[in-house]
Amino acid sequence: MLAQLGALALGCGRVGFVADAAPRDDATVDAPTADAGCVACSEWCNDRDDDCDGAADEGAVCDGICARVRRSGVDLSLLCGASARDAAELACAQHGGALVPITDHATHQAALDALADAAETCAWIDGSDASEEGTWRRADGTLFWTGVADGIAPSGVFSGWRAGDPDASAESEDWLALVEGEGWADSPSDATCPALCARAVCAR
Numbered sequence: 485m486l487a488q489l490g491a492l493a494l495g496c497g498r499v500g501f502v503a504d505a506a507p508r509d510d511a512t513v514d515a516p517t518a519d520a521g522c523v524a525c526s527e528w529c530n531d532r533d534d535d536c537d538g539a540a541d542e543g544a545v546c547d548g549i550c551a552r553v554r555r556s557g558v559d560l561s562l563l564c565g566a567s568a569r570d571a572a573e574l575a576c577a578q579h580g581g582a583l584v585p586i587t588d589h590a591t592h593q594a595a596l597d598a599l600a601d602a603a604e605t606c607a608w609i610d611g612s613d614a615s616e617e618g619t620w621r622r623a624d625g626t627l628f629w630t631g632v633a634d635g636i637a638p639s640g641v642f643s644g645w646r647a648g649d650p651d652a653s654a655e656s657e658d659w660l661a662l663v664e665g666e667g668w669a670d671s672p673s674d675a676t677c678p679a680l681c682a683r684a685v686c687a688r
Contacts, residue, residue: 526580528683530559548579550678551602555594560584562598562607563679569659569671572608572679581681585610585622586662592644595680599664606669607680611660613650613670620650620660644668 522536529546533539550564563575576582586592586609599607611628613620620629628641632652637643646667650657657670661677671677 528559528580529561530554530683545580548575550604551598553594553598553601555590559683560591560594560598561681562602562604563681564602566604566676566678568676569608569673572677575679576681579681581683582623583608583610584680584682585624585626586642586644586668587622587628588642589644592642592667595662596664598680599662602678604678605664606671606675606677607662608677609660609662609668609680611668612658614658617655617658618650 522533524536525534527534527542527545529541529549529552531540548564549561551562553560553562561579561581563572563579567575573583584591584595586595595607595609599605610622611620612623615621618631618635619627621627627638629635629637629643629645629650632650633645633648635650644662644667646663646669649668650670654672656672659671659673659675661669661671661675662680663669
């Protein structure tokens with residue numbers, strides 16, 4: 485997933501940060517300049533000039549973001565304020581991203597780091613079994629888990645469930661959340677957590 489999101493994140497704009505480094509102050513971000521070869525995308529809070537106008541993160545693009553974590557060119561943004569799952573998904577879209585699909589250990593750890601940085605206990609991430617109980621899929625339809633806690637992931641597919649989850653205690657627990665210091669949890673849609681967002685596909 486990091487490779488896939490990295491290709492998206494690096495496919496437009498100009499680089500204004502060092503991959504895998506801690507977020508830097510505005511004063512230390514490389515000053516972007518207009519570039520005739522720049523491919524314009526919507527601006528994303530990542531110290532890059534995504535829209536090729538010579539400025540990085542202008543306007544209100546970083547408003548409402550409480551923590552950012554970078555791994556291999558991929559930016560994860562944890563939004564401020566807890567909300568129900570549908571509102572979290574909408575909030576990511578309004579920031580130009582989507583709830584992050586966690587498909588490898590590096591992304592899983594980056595997401596946990598974002599929670600720790602913001603002192604949050606949980607975050608909404610991509611995944612649900614709302615369409616078919618016990619069949620967990622990403623927003624793009626990719627199957628990543630079948631069953632309850634003793635279930636199975638498809639061969640080669642990462643899973644990060646916390647101990648005992650997913651469980652069968654309530655059929656309404658159809659949505660995937662990340663719990664700080666533990667892992668994935670099946671949660672009801674009206675539980676409240678911040679949204680953890682990653683860059684969505686950039687329109688060319």
